Amino acid sequence: MTAPALSRPGVLTGPEPIVGSGHVVGVSPRLVAPAPVWQLRTDVLLVGSGVAALTLAAELAGSGLRVHLVTKGELGDGSTRWAQGGIARANTGPGFSTGSVAATDTPEDVERHVSDTLTAGAGLGDPRTVRQLATDGPGAVRRLADLGARFDLDADGRPALTREGGHSHARIVHAGGDATGAEVQRALQARLHTSLEADEITVAENAFLLDLLRGPDGAVRGAVVALLDATGSCRSVGIVHARATVLATGGLGQVFATTTNPAAVTGDGIAAALRAGAELADLEFVQFHPTVFAGAGPTDDGRHLLISEAVRGEGARIIDAGGVLVMAGAHPLADLAPRDVVSATMASAMAERGVRHLYLDARHLGEPVLDARFPTILARCRENGVDPLTQPIPVRPAAHYTCGGVRADLTGRTSLPGLFAIGEVACTGVHGANRLASNSLLEGLVAAHRLAGFLRGGGLPGSAARGRVTAPRDRAAGVLPGVRAGLALAMEDTAGVLRDPAGLDLLVRRLGEVPLADASEALPGRASWEATNLHTLMAAIAQAAVTRAESRGCHRRTDVDGVRSGWRRHLVATLADDGTGPATVRQEARP
Numbered sequence: 001m002t003a004p005a006l007s008r009p010g011v012l013t014g015p016e017p018i019v020g021s022g023h024v025v026g027v028s029p030r031l032v033a034p035a036p037v038w039q040l041r042t043d044v045l046l047v048g049s050g051v052a053a054l055t056l057a058a059e060l061a062g063s064g065l066r067v068h069l070v071t072k073g074e075l076g077d078g079s080t081r082w083a084q085g086g087i088a089r090a091n092t093g094p095g096f097s098t099g100s101v102a103a104t105d106t107p108e109d110v111e112r113h114v115s116d117t118l119t120a121g122a123g124l125g126d127p128r129t130v131r132q133l134a135t136d137g138p139g140a141v142r143r144l145a146d147l148g149a150r151f152d153l154d155a156d157g158r159p160a161l162t163r164e165g166g167h168s169h170a171r172i173v174h175a176g177g178d179a180t181g182a183e184v185q186r187a188l189q190a191r192l193h194t195s196l197e198a199d200e201i202t203v204a205e206n207a208f209l210l211d212l213l214r215g216p217d218g219a220v221r222g223a224v225v226a227l228l229d230a231t232g233s234c235r236s237v238g239i240v241h242a243r244a245t246v247l248a249t250g251g252l253g254q255v256f257a258t259t260t261n262p263a264a265v266t267g268d269g270i271a272a273a274l275r276a277g278a279e280l281a282d283l284e285f286v287q288f289h290p291t292v293f294a295g296a297g298p299t300d301d302g303r304h305l306l307i308s309e310a311v312r313g314e315g316a317r318i319i320d321a322g323g324v325l326v327m328a329g330a331h332p333l334a335d336l337a338p339r340d341v342v343s344a345t346m347a348s349a350m351a352e353r354g355v356r357h358l359y360l361d362a363r364h365l366g367e368p369v370l371d372a373r374f375p376t377i378l379a380r381c382r383e384n385g386v387d388p389l390t391q392p393i394p395v396r397p398a399a400h401y402t403c404g405g406v407r408a409d410l411t412g413r414t415s416l417p418g419l420f421a422i423g424e425v426a427c428t429g430v431h432g433a434n435r436l437a438s439n440s441l442l443e444g445l446v447a448a449h450r451l452a453g454f455l456r457g458g459g460l461p462g463s464a465a466r467g468r469v470t471a472p473r474d475r476a477a478g479v480l481p482g483v484r485a486g487l488a489l490a491m492e493d494t495a496g497v498l499r500d501p502a503g504l505d506l507l508v509r510r511l512g513e514v515p516l517a518d519a520s521e522a523l524p525g526r527a528s529w530e531a532t533n534l535h536t537l538m539a540a541i542a543q544a545a546v547t548r549a550e551s552r553g554c555h556r557r558t559d560v561d562g563v564r565s566g567w568r569r570h571l572v573a574t575l576a577d578d579g580t581g582p583a584t585v586r587q588e589a590r591p
């Protein structure tokens with residue numbers, strides 16, 4: 001079939017002429033699926049089951065609002081439970097449950113958290129939103145502790161704090177040493193089960209978000225959802241009518257062949273929002289974590305093992321095979337430089353030496369520190385034949401976090417009425433061109449809290465008129481799952497930490513050559529829907545990466561050293577109004 005175009009060159013306005021790739025990538029206007037055979041009504045349709053989704057569920061419990069949560073796999077299949085480092089929050093009080101923020105606040109630290117976040121964001125962070133995040137942070141962590149999350153404490157019973165790249169001092173709380181995400185997920189899932197028993201919420205696992213529904217006024221009124229069997233095949237399709245539809249679906253790490261994100265992280269919410277006409281922003285900024293274990297392939301659930309930045313926070317250093325300190329002289333903070341600096345320095349060092357990985361030397365930390373602070377990492381490395389006590393750990397940068405996403409404010413409001421986005425799926429201006437370590441769980445907590453307050457406080461959109469919603473597009477198309485792995489490798493090779501225009505041009509051309517199968521060829525089911533969503537997002541990332549002809553934040557363009565004047569701008573992507581025409585990519589200057 002002839003595909004609509006995601007983007008075309010020449011529609012950009014900016015400080016200087018902008019040249020896109022010259023190629024057009026067609027994307028699916030709607031996922032291939034059988035006709036809906038059931039429907040249900042709710043006040044809030046919540047898609048996802050990580051920190052943002054479960055925090056919102058907890059905060060809406062008892063509000064009287066009907067909440068229906070859908071997640072495409074099992075609860076907790078997403079990234080949250082694999083987060084290691086912790087949660088950054090300003091040091092405003094002595095503990096989690098004592099004192100109020102107002103009584104114990106140390107404004108200097110809020111300001112330092114703001115300043116570190118904006119510095120990491122490389123000129124594209126939004127100071128107002130970052131200040132909201134930093135100000136709300138201590139309360140968000142305290143509420144999580146009140147819900148039952150158990151954080152590591154120091155000898156005096158205060159939260160034990162660590163430091164990661166880009167932080168001017170230790171402000172990161174953690175749990176289980178290096179298992180913060182697992183504890184956050186556990187505590188929030190326990191709370192969800194209480195809500196389920198109290199009939200405060202309904203939950204559907206194995207329920208895949210296909211497309212968003214828009215009413216005649218343009219507002220999002222719910223979604224088309226497919227119920228899956230255990231193999232991921234489609235059992236039935238239905239319509240969920242909702243007054244508020246909340247995307248908390250996480251990022252898109254599986255766009256790249258090597259990622260710390262589990263297999264479920266395929267950007268479904270971002271792709272659905274694009275198809276529905278929502279604005280996406282800053283998609284070119286995918287964060288590559290510097291130290292991902294290079295001594296083994298992916299785990300059964302598609303992740304590569306993360307070696308937390310907190311290991312460097314405790315004193316580990318990146319070395320090459322000859323023991324040379326790679327970060328010495330590269331940045332005043334050396335191994336604790338912001339993540340983009342470390343990843344780019346490592347990528348250049350690997351290219352110069354013609355090697356596929358470097359090493360993280362943690363031997364001098366000794367058994368007591370490694371055992372107490374990093375029990376998971378120690379165990380997983382040993383399982384894979386590397387003992388960090390006696391051997392340097394082979395590491396390389398790999399895709400880790402989606403800085404861009406569905407354009408939203410920190411209360412989750414997107415460019416479409418009725419559609420909200422919280423957590424990694426959203427681009428709120430908090431992370432700019434590069435996220436500060438351990439700000440991601442924090443953003444999920446803060447955005448969910450703010451959105452819960454908004455919905456409870458009268459922000460819930462009006463009732464959807466019965467039967468008046470329509471499926472967003474009339475043409476459906478899909479990418480066959482077989483092409484996915486090759487495209488993910490191509491993304492890694494050309495749209496990784498180091499990027500050059502010729503490689504990106506070839507990538508866009510290759511993505512444009514991917515055939516879109518119509519409803520007669522594409523088998524409806526999780527595999528083809530995920531492949532289709534990934535292809536859509538690969539195209540959006542590649543086009544934005546071609547357009548951003550400068551080295552800012554997460555990436556380095558080999559043809560441009562550093563940032564370019566006039567480029568302190570966001571790239572915003574949308575599909576055309578009718579959903580079938582060419583998309584536009586426009587620039588917006590940072591206010």
Ligand code: SIN
Nearest residue numbers: 084085308309437438
């Ligand atoms: C890490 O532990 O290094 C990851 C933390 C983060 O991505 O914020």
